Amino acid sequence: MIADIVARGDLSGxxxxxxxxxxxxxxxxxxxxxxxxxxxxxxARLISHDPPANAAEEQAVARFADAFAACAESWEELExxxxxxxxxxLSAALEALERCxxxxxxxxxxxxxxxxxxxxxxxxxxxxxxRTSLPIAHMELxxxxxxxxxxxxxxx
Numbered sequence: 001m002i003a004d005i006v007a008r009g010d011l012s013g014x015x016x017x018x019x020x021x022x023x024x025x026x027x028x029x030x031x032x033x034x035x036x037x038x039x040x041x042x043x044a045r046l047i048s049h050d051p052p053a054n055a056a057e058e059q060a061v062a063r064f065a066d067a068f069a070a071c072a073e074s075w076e077e078l079e080x081x082x083x084x085x086x087x088x089x090l091s092a093a094l095e096a097l098e099r100c101x102x103x104x105x106x107x108x109x110x111x112x113x114x115x116x117x118x119x120x121x122x123x124x125x126x127x128x129x130x131r132t133s134l135p136i137a138h139m140e141l142x143x144x145x146x147x148x149x150x151x152x153x154x155x156x
Contacts, residue, residue, distance in 0.1 A: 047065050103131070
């Protein structure tokens with residue numbers, strides 16, 4: 001089961017906050033750098049992005065999110081050469097974002113995630129898509145994330 005945790009803008013409206021922590025995220029310049037996030041995203045992922053300014057940005061964000069999700073969902077079944085191809089696809093999606101002056105920052109960590117019946121510690125891929133190209137970004141993340149099963153399957 002992959003827990004898709006989706007956020008757009010302010011995280012406080014989507015996630016419950018028990019105790020928060022500042023997380024350091026790294027700028028992704030190539031798809032290969034995202035490998036740890038892809039591996040963590042097999043369990044849970046949160047992709048947060050700034051509101052798109054136009055249709056080109058909206059399309060670039062959606063394509064990246066879809067490519068990242070597809071990569072994570074098929075990762076275990078891919079042969080090593082196909083994994084390289086999937087990461088190259090992420091590189092192309094990163095380049096499309098950069099043409100829109102949008103940049104991806106990422107972290108792979110373990111987080112407590114609560115569902116409808118219990119909470120469990122699991123790997124989490126945390127990605128942000130925003131306008132800063134600094135090598136490091138920071139994000140406040142709750143100590144425990146809550147997944148709402150009634151939300152259905154989000155696109156990103």
